[in-house]
Amino acid sequence: MRTIGVVVNPIAGMGGRVGLKGTDGKVVEARERGAEARAPDRALAALRAVAERAPETEIVTYGGEMGEREARDAGFGPEVVGGPESEATTTAADTREAVRRFAAEGVDLILFVGGDGTAVDVAETLKEEGVETPTLGVPAGVKVYSAVFAVTPEAAGRVAADFDRTETREVNDIDEDAYREGEVRADLKALAEVPVAEDLQSSKQVGGGTVESLAAGVADDAKADEGATYVLGPGSTVGAIKSELGFEGSPLGVDVWRDGEVLVADATADEILDHLGDRNVVVVSPIGGQGFVFGRGNDQISPEVIRRSEVEVVASKSKLDGVGVLRVDTGDDGVDDSLRGWRKVRVGRFERRMMKVV
Known part of the structure; x- marks a missing residue:
């Protein structure tokens, strides 16, 4: 019987949907913008998967949320070994x-729920304690660049219940202030022992490749698409499309464009919804090395936005060669299911490649 230590960062990911690109030092502002906690629901999904696979698992955890x-809520009777001084300000x-x-309890695995900052906290603390307890991340943060996360909360639960060996993986983090200004500064922060499984994501890789013809093709189509609202995601590939449309977009934010005009730059989820029209097109590119189309770095493109829009995925051929499959993790099972399957991905001015979304 396995014993799992579970810790949830309840504020992780709150900044995503409201356009803050992270929650470090921004919790008050996120709440003022109407942000809602997403980590508790993701923790519950992971623990329900554990309960389904291995109901006899013993859970050691921290108090409250x-x-x-x-x-x-997942049906366990956990051993609680402490709690935060204030749940409002964990x-x-x-x-x-x-x-x-x-x-100190000697758990077999630490299952943590959060983003890269939480992963760093876990890995550095274990190093300080001089132990090599395996860890596994349930993705809930805005920034999820490390290789210690499962691809979805449910996958994390399955891996936690079933794994039989571990391997060393990277824990990365980026400077959120620089990220908000459009610059990615990713640093290796630690190494961690992580269960070996297919349902783990790779480290974020910065991929290259010429995207000029791809960008020109998408921009030409958008200019001819009178009355359509284009929701343009983050990243360098979509950034090239924004340049072809005649404006300098927010590199790591989402911009909304229609008929030659930027309706809103660096938009929040609510702002995107407010500017949608009768016909809407979401243009996104997968994160290099991970293959996520939704759910990593573009939470502003909420399930509600996706439901009301067509989705066009764009990527360089070299990027697709490196990812194998595409992934989605919007937090809405129905939307994820609607996106899965085989999809045409635009790789040139006219050329498309079939890719499987899982």
Whole structure:
């Protein structure tokens, strides 16, 4: 019987839908913008998957929404080894203290729910404690660049229940302030022992490749598409399309364009919804090395936006060669199911390639 230590960063990912590109130091602002917590629901999905695969699993956790509530809602009777001083203002120090207590309990795995910042907190604390307890991330943050995360919460639960060996993987993090200004500064922060499984994502890789003809083709179509609203995602590939449309877009944000006019730059999910029209096209490119079309770095393109839009996926041939399959993780099962299957991905002015979305 396996014992799993579960810790949830309840504020992880709150900044995504409201356009903050992260929550570090921005919790108050995120809440003022109407952000809602997403990590508890993701934790519950992962723990329900554990319960389905291995109901006899023992759960050790931290109090309140840092794991206890989600574990009980999933049907477990967890051992609670502490809790935050204030649930309204949980901090990285709370996460680190939880990990220290899990290490003292000798758990077989630490299942954490958050983003790259949480992954760093877990890995650094284990190093300080001098233990090599395996860890596994449930993706809930805006930034999920590390190779220690499962591709979905449900996949994390399955891996946690079934794994039989581990391997060393990278924990990366980026400077959120620089990220908000359009610059990615990714640094290797730590190494962690992670279960071996197919349902783990790769480290974020920065891929190259010429995208001029691709960008020109999409831009020509958009200019001729009178009355259509284009929701243009982040990244260098879509950034080239924005340049072809005649404006300097937000490199890591989402811009909304129609009939030669930028309706809103660096938009939040609500702002995108407010500017949608009768016909809408979402243009996104997968994250290099990971293959995520939705759910990594573009949470502003919410399930509600996707439901009301056509989706065009664009990518260089070299990027597609490196990812194998495309992935989605919007947080809405129905939307994810609608996006899965074989899809044409635009790789040139006219050329398209069939790719499987899983």
